[in-house]
Amino acid sequence: xxxxxxxxxxxxxxxxxxxxxxxxxxxxxxxxxxxxxxxxxxxxxxxxxxxxxxxxxxxxxxxxxxxxxxxxxxxxxxxxxxxxxxxxxxxxxxxxxxxxxxxxxxxxxxxxxxxxxxxxxxxxxxxxxxxxxxxxxxxxxxxxxxxxxxxxxxxxxxxxxxxxxxxxxxxxxxxxxxxxxxxxxxxxxxxxxxxxxxxxxxxxxxxxxxxxxxxxxxxxxxxxxxxxxxxxxxxxxxxxxxxxxxxxxxxxxxxxxxxxxxxxxxxxxxxxxxxxxxxxxxxxxxxxxxxxxxxxxxxxxxxxxxxxxxxxxxxxxxxxxxxxxxxxxxxxxxxxxxxxxxxxxxxxxxxxxxxxxxxxxxxxxxxxxxxxxxxxxxxxxxxxxxxxxxxxxxxxxxxxxxxxxxxxxxxxxxxxxxxxxxxxxxxxxxxxxxxxxxxxxxxxxxxxxxxxxxxxxxxxxxxxxxxxxxxxxxxxxxxxxxxxxxxxxxxxxxxxxxxxxxxxxxx
Amino acid sequence: xxxxxxxxxxxxxxxxxxxxxxxxxxxxxxxxxxxxxxxxxxxxxxxxxxxxxxxxxxxxxxxxxxxxxxxxxxxxxxxxxxxxxxxxxxxxxxxxxxxxxxxxxxxxxxxxxxxxxxxxxxxxxxxxxxxxxxxxxxxxxxxxxxxxxxxxxxxxxxxxxxxxxxxxxxxxxxxxxxxxxxxxxxxxxxxxxxxxxxxxxxxxxxxxxxxxxxxxxxxxxxxxxxxxxxxxxxxxxxxxxxxxxxxxxxxxxxxxxxxxxxxxxxxxxxxxxxxxxxxxxxxxxxxxxxxxxxxxxxxxxxxxxxxxxxxxxxxxxxxxxxxxxxxxxxxxxxxxxxxxxxxxxxxxxxxxxxxxxxx
Numbered sequence: 001x002x003x004x005x006x007x008x009x010x011x012x013x014x015x016x017x018x019x020x021x022x023x024x025x026x027x028x029x030x031x032x033x034x035x036x037x038x039x040x041x042x043x044x045x046x047x048x049x050x051x052x053x054x055x056x057x058x059x060x061x062x063x064x065x066x067x068x069x070x071x072x073x074x075x076x077x078x079x080x081x082x083x084x085x086x087x088x089x090x091x092x093x094x095x096x097x098x099x100x101x102x103x104x105x106x107x108x109x110x111x112x113x114x115x116x117x118x119x120x121x122x123x124x125x126x127x128x129x130x131x132x133x134x135x136x137x138x139x140x141x142x143x144x145x146x147x148x149x150x151x152x153x154x155x156x157x158x159x160x161x162x163x164x165x166x167x168x169x170x171x172x173x174x175x176x177x178x179x180x181x182x183x184x185x186x187x188x189x190x191x192x193x194x195x196x197x198x199x200x201x202x203x204x205x206x207x208x209x210x211x212x213x214x215x216x217x218x219x220x221x222x223x224x225x226x227x228x229x230x231x232x233x234x235x236x237x238x239x240x241x242x243x244x245x246x247x248x249x250x251x252x253x254x255x256x257x258x259x260x261x262x263x264x265x266x267x268x269x270x271x272x273x274x275x276x277x278x279x280x281x282x283x284x285x286x287x288x289x290x291x292x293x294x295x296x297x298x299x300x301x302x303x304x305x306x307x308x309x310x311x312x313x314x315x316x317x318x319x320x321x322x323x324x325x326x327x328x329x330x331x332x333x334x335x336x337x338x339x340x341x342x343x344x345x346x347x348x349x350x351x352x353x354x355x356x357x358x359x360x361x362x363x364x365x366x367x368x369x370x371x372x373x374x375x376x377x378x379x380x381x382x383x384x385x386x387x388x389x390x391x392x393x394x395x396x397x398x399x400x401x402x403x404x405x406x407x408x409x410x411x412x413x414x415x416x417x418x419x420x421x422x423x424x425x426x427x428x429x430x431x432x433x434x435x436x437x438x439x440x441x442x443x444x445x446x447x448x449x450x451x452x453x454x455x456x457x458x459x460x461x462x463x464x465x466x467x468x469x470x471x472x473x474x475x476x477x478x479x480x481x482x483x484x485x486x487x488x489x490x491x492x493x494x495x496x497x498x499x500x501x502x503x504x505x506x507x
Numbered sequence: 508x509x510x511x512x513x514x515x516x517x518x519x520x521x522x523x524x525x526x527x528x529x530x531x532x533x534x535x536x537x538x539x540x541x542x543x544x545x546x547x548x549x550x551x552x553x554x555x556x557x558x559x560x561x562x563x564x565x566x567x568x569x570x571x572x573x574x575x576x577x578x579x580x581x582x583x584x585x586x587x588x589x590x591x592x593x594x595x596x597x598x599x600x601x602x603x604x605x606x607x608x609x610x611x612x613x614x615x616x617x618x619x620x621x622x623x624x625x626x627x628x629x630x631x632x633x634x635x636x637x638x639x640x641x642x643x644x645x646x647x648x649x650x651x652x653x654x655x656x657x658x659x660x661x662x663x664x665x666x667x668x669x670x671x672x673x674x675x676x677x678x679x680x681x682x683x684x685x686x687x688x689x690x691x692x693x694x695x696x697x698x699x700x701x702x703x704x705x706x707x708x709x710x711x712x713x714x715x716x717x718x719x720x721x722x723x724x725x726x727x728x729x730x731x732x733x734x735x736x737x738x739x740x741x742x743x744x745x746x747x748x749x750x751x752x753x754x755x756x757x758x759x760x761x762x763x764x765x766x767x768x769x770x771x772x773x774x775x776x777x778x779x780x781x782x783x784x785x786x787x788x789x790x791x792x793x794x795x796x797x798x799x800x801x802x803x804x805x806x807x808x809x810x811x812x813x814x815x816x817x818x819x820x821x822x823x824x825x826x827x828x829x830x831x832x833x834x835x836x837x838x839x840x841x842x843x844x845x846x847x848x849x850x851x852x853x854x855x856x857x858x859x860x861x862x863x864x865x866x
Contacts, residue, residue: 306753307755308752308753326755327752327753327754327755328755331755337753339753344747344749344750345749345750345752345753346750346753347747347750348742348743348746348747348750348751349746349747350746350747351742351743351746355739355743358739359743359750359753359754360753360754360755362736362739362740362743362754362756363736368736371735371736371737372734372735372736373734373735373736373738373739374734375733375734393522393523395522395523395526397526398522398526402526
């Protein structure tokens with residue numbers, strides 16, 4: 001069955017005050033790979049959710065093979081051959097891969113009995129046909145992230161998708177897994193499927209897509225053959241202005257060690273070892289990047305360094321003394337922390353910008369004075385930070401939840417960089433942040449390094465690690481499996497260590 | 508290849524203006540809720556053959572038209588101001604204190620017991636007030652501690668502790684009540700004076716200095732929550748415990764403290780009756796004022812001054828209901844209270860959504 005020709009005509013969709021899609025039109029030719037790029041919040045995902053029947057548009061229409069169609073739910077869209085692979089997988093993790101794939105259209109007997117063998121067989125046949133190997137009878141939770149993604153793709157195909165929409169599919173993959181995914185997508189295209197790739201990684205557009213549509217602030221700001229756009233041109237279209245190049249880093253010898261980690265063992269919530277005997281140090285004036293696929297102990301490592309998670313064995317030394325694992329003590333020893341999950345840890349969404357800028361410093365003076373911590377004192381302390389870090393809008397009395405993701409992150413960065421701490425833990429400092437803000441945050445981090453701060457940078461974006469780090473540590477399965485320098489490595493080499501495929505002598 | 512024209516970003520003065528209008532809109536939600544509830548109540552009144560407008564007019568006249576009526580309204584509003592504040596402290600710190608009724612009850616009992624100690628008048632009053640706050644505070648701290656130590660949910664525990672409070676007082680009461688009554692002996696002194704002492708127009712009404720204490724509490728709660736370090740920490744823990752932990756705030760201890768504060772304010776609610784009105788403790792004196800505090804806090808949007816207005820409204824409703832009792836059953840007033848809560852919650856949601864859509 002060939003893929004249908006699809007057209008979105010004048011789609012408008014509003015979320016509260018936000019115009020997520022503003023009169024967006026887009027056509028998808030059968031059998032093409034079409035990339036939709038834009039910063040976070042540009043409206044890519046909204047548009048695709050409208051396309052796949054997950055959201056009704058406020059106005060505008062969808063045409064399938066030239067006929068205006070109305071989708072009342074994802075099932076309607078699927079009947080027209082539209083399937084979506086979500087960024088956060090929608091899998092039942094206690095069920096097997098096969099059960100997940102057939103979910104909603106289970107092969108059944110006469111009286112509705114679910115036949116496992118038939119499901120397994122059907123899924124294996126499908127997997128073989130499209131060459132997407134999965135362990136059909138393994139529970140999803142035992143599969144790697146890459147495998148889970150293949151299950152999601154199989155699910156869409158099993159349900160008859162001929163137009164496959166993938167939302168940021170590479171965010172969780174190693175470079176090698178990305179290569180595999182792209183090979184799969186090219187094969188599916190060769191079989192006549194249409195692929196829509198939502199991404200903010202421009203190199204992927206150049207590597208895979210034939211056509212590209214650039215979105216910004218809910219509108220289409222550019223479209224055409226991917227070959228006609230340079231990466232720089234795409235970036236400028238996405239951001240709306242030229243993206244400044246990264247500042248030249250001052251050549252400097254790192255100073256004395258500010259943070260030392262010795263034989264550190266940290267447990268995760270279930271009591272298993274998440275960080276296994278890790279040793280490293282971060283010196284004044286250097287950025288040490290920790291690369292790794294998420295879930296390999298980075299989060300637990302950072303939490304332990306911040307004093308949020310107990311240390312099972314080993315030692316953390318900062319400010320000249322071993323730390324015992326209490327947030328206040330770690331902060332007092334000169335450790336600032338940009339947490340990886342800003343909405344969970346880094347911000348109180350229901351408090352004002354001024355109040356959020358005081359988080360963790362509520363006992364310092366200013367803004368506090370004795371037992372008092374008044375709104376006016378908070379706002380006085382906040383104003384210069386909002387200005388300096390270009391938080392928009394710079395209104396101290398707004399609630400943090402009213403800011404965009406990028407501005408929320410700027411708020412956290414502003415607070416932590418101005419703490420005057422010797423050590424900065426920066427976990428995913430630019431996650432969910434638009435390109436313009438990424439450049440600003442990177443610039444600030446480098447400036448901090450140049451001024452002598454010791455920075456531990458944890459990121460799953462290898463480009464970020466390579467661009468900022470003086471040294472790189474690769475974490476896999478709780479261990480540091482590789483140490484290198486940016487000049488001596490590249491994404492592919494790091495990817496092999498990240499995947500645990502090459503076991504370097506542990507540092 | 509096609510490229511569109513650039514888009515202008517909204518200015519920050521526009522954002523500030525928008526924010527102001529949004530706040531105004533969502534602040535007006537309680538008014539709408541009250542209007543809707545009165546509207547629905549009018550249908551009930553009409554259904555039993557009475558003229559709703561005449562009934563409402565009479566209620567209003569009786570509550571606010573005479574000094575005596577105003578005094579009665581203030582008297583009814585006083586415990587609601589305490590209990591509304593107690594619930595609001597909980598909501599502001601992420602806790603749902605349903606135990607206000609029991610905390611108030613114990614507070615009243617403790618005030619009566621402490622008031623019977625052989626002490627000179629002013630000291631007797633001070634000790635009785637402290638006892639009320641301490642008893643309520645301890646009864647609130649208990650579920651707070653259980654939550655922080657064992658993660659036991661405060662909603663369940665505060666409900667259960669209400670029953671325990673009632674039973675405990677009934678049990679102890681056996682040995683201290685006056686013969687053949689369900690009340691303690693009258694306090695010889697240490698009474699909170701009636702307001703009519705200073706404002707003769709209120710004479711005859713039981714409105715007393717508890718109201719001043721309640722107003723002081725409202726001011727203190729507002730100051731504590733929004734102008735102090737402790738209040739900042741209480742609110743941070745309430746809205747996002749993970750972020751509070753990240754900020755080095757001891758989450759468990761702060762939660763327990765929040766419950767203790769809430770309970771202490773609830774305990775003071777008992778003094779309106781015990782120290783300001785009858786001068787003794789009587790079984791069942793709280794009469795649901797603790798539970799009504801939840802409605803007061805909701806309608807007052809957990810703002811101290813909002814809680815004050817809501818307490819006055821509910822106080823008027825409760826006294827006004829008594830006045831028209833001849834023609835309209837008192838259940839109507841209870842239904843009205845329920846409707847206000849219902850509409851307050853719905854209107855809040857609807858207005859928030861509306862406010863979010865403004866641009």
